[in-house]
Structures are given as structure tokens and as C-alpha cells.
Amino acid sequence: MIIRVKGLKYIDFFKVTTTAGDHGTIDETRNIKWGGSGTFHITPDDGYRISTCKVDGKTVKISKTAKSYTIRNVKNTHRIDVTFEKDPNAPEKPNTPEQPSQPDESGQSSSSDAQNPDGGKTDNGEADNAKAESTKESRSTGADGKTDGWKKAEGDIHAF
Incomplete structure (x- = not known):
């Protein structure tokens, strides 16, 4: 009430x-x-x-x-x-990750490395893994000391 x-x-x-x-x-x-x-x-x-x-x-x-x-x-x-x-009219989001650059016949990478004149090294001579951290890729170096290119990584990224 x-x-x-x-x-x-x-x-x-x-x-x-x-x-x-x-x-x-x-x-x-x-x-x-x-x-x-x-x-x-x-x-x-x-x-x-x-x-x-x-x-x-x-x-x-x-x-x-x-x-x-x-x-x-x-x-x-x-x-x-x-x-x-x-929404069937919504644009599709691409699910493909950015493709890593591949070395050409001379062993030189074909994309962003060509713009880096110091060969991907920082001021202290270590491999530049800034790209690796943001794209889950890592740079590897072969037995002859030349860069083999960027490789996909699973899990955590570690500098080589």
C-alpha cells in the first residue's frame, strides 16, 4: 500500500x-x-x-x-x-601477417633492410630486433656471419 x-x-x-x-x-x-x-x-x-x-x-x-x-x-x-x-556487409579484415623480406641471390634482403645502410646493426653492433619484437619475426645469422633473413618465430622472441 x-x-x-x-x-x-x-x-x-x-x-x-x-x-x-x-x-x-x-x-x-x-x-x-x-x-x-x-x-x-x-x-x-x-x-x-x-x-x-x-x-x-x-x-x-x-x-x-x-x-x-x-x-x-x-x-x-x-x-x-x-x-x-x-554484419554481412562489413569489410573483411585481413588475417594474413605481414610477409617477411626474403634475401635475393646476393644474400641481401629485398625490403626494409635495403634502407638500413648499417646492415641492421645498432650503434653497439647488436642485431636490430625492433622489427622482430613488433612482428613476431626474428633475424638469424648463418655460419658465415651473413644474414639468412627474417624468420617466423613461435612464442617469445630472443636475440641471436
């Missing part, structure tokens, strides 16, 4: 609970004043779009590319559930 004192102004707030499925987010749950509206921003992960938007278990019409959903004339508690799906 709710008892109200005559002459006092009451403002009721109602909780709008939000949930998002995998691959996206929606603004957090919040309270909305009686009769008011609340806009909830929806953000799918890259390569995804809205699959469904339900309010109190009922599917509502919303564009698959909408950025928000507004619930209007709130007079009781509500629940907004959003799910996401792979």
Missing part, C-alpha cells in the same frame, strides 16, 4: 534495466522519471550489427544499424535486451 500526503509533489522513477549480448554494448541500467523518456546508446563491435532489440520480452522494430533506442512515456519498470549478429 502506498500512502501519499495530499499537497506534496511526488516524482516517481522507474528502473529501465539493459542487457547486451556478445559483440556489443548498450548504456547501463538507469532510472527514468514517470512519464519521461530515456535514450540508450547501442554500440556493436566492429564487424557486427544489431540482431534484435526487445523491450519487456517483445521485439521492437529498430534498424540493424541504429545507434540508439529511445523508450518513451515510462510509467513502470522495463527491460531492454539487445543481441548482435555478424
